[in-house]
C-alpha cells in the first residue's frame with residue numbers, strides 16, 4: 500500500500516469536527532487524492548452501527564458489545580474504503596480510529612488492552628501513519644460538547660470516565676511518540692489551526 504492514513508483523536512468537544520475541514524483543505528492543497536472518513540461510521544453499515552452506539556435508548560449496552568460494535572464498523576470501513584484508497588495512493592483522513600477504542604473501551608471501560616490489540620490485528624490489520632491528538636482539560640471539552648444540545652449515550656458518561664479516556668490517550672502517545680503529534684486544543688481556533696498546520700507540514704516535510 501502506498502497511501503497514508505492520518506487520524507485525528509481527542510476527548511469530547513476537543514474540536515475534531517472543526518479541525519477536520521481545515522486539515523482536509525490543507526492536505527488536498529498538496530495535490531494528492533484525499534479520502535475523509537469518520538468512526539464509528541463511514542460506510543452505510545457503519546453508520547447504522549453508529550446509531551445503535553450513540554442512541555441513549557441503548558444505555559444498557561455492555562462494554563464488550565460496545566467494543567465489538569466499534570470494531571464491526573471499523574472492519575467494514577477498512578475493507579470497503581480505507582484499504583482500496585491506500586492502494587490507490589490516497590491520503591485517508593479519519594475522524595477517530597483504533598486509538599479511540601484503546602482510550603474509551605480500554606481506559607474508560609477498563610477492557611484489557613491486549614484484547615483490543617488482538618482485535619486490531621485481526622479485524623482491522625492496519626495502523627495509522629500519523630495521529631494527531633487534540634488534548635484539553637475535560638471540563639473545557641465537556642462544556643463545549645454539552646453546549647451543543649442533547650447528549651448522546653457516551654457523552655452521558657461521568658467526568659471520571661472522561662479523565663480515564665484522556666489518560667489512556669496520553670499513554671498511547673507515550674508508547675509510540677514517533678507516530679503522534681499532540682496539539683493543545685484549549686487554545687483559540689486560529690492557534691489550534693496553526694499548530695495542526697505545523698504538525699502536518701513537518702510530517703510531510705520529513706518525507707512521509
Ligand code: Z5A
Pocket residue numbers: 509510511512513514515516517518538539569595596597598599600601603604643644647651652653654684685686687688691
Ligand atoms: N468512540 C468510542 O468509544 N470508541 C471508538 O473506537 C470510537 C469512538 C471510534 C463518537 O461520537 C463517539 O464514539 C465518541 C467516542 C466514541 N464519544 N462520544 N460521545 P461523535 O463522533 O459524535 O463525537 P466526538 O468524536 O466525541 O466529537 P464531538 O463531541 O462532536 O466533538 P468534536 O468534534 O471534537 O468538537 P467540535 O464539534 O469540533 O467542537 C465542539 C464545540 O466547540 C463546537 O461548538 C465548536 O465550535 C467549539 N470549538 C471547537 N474548537 C474550539 C476552540 N479551539 N475554542 C473554542 N471553541 C471551540
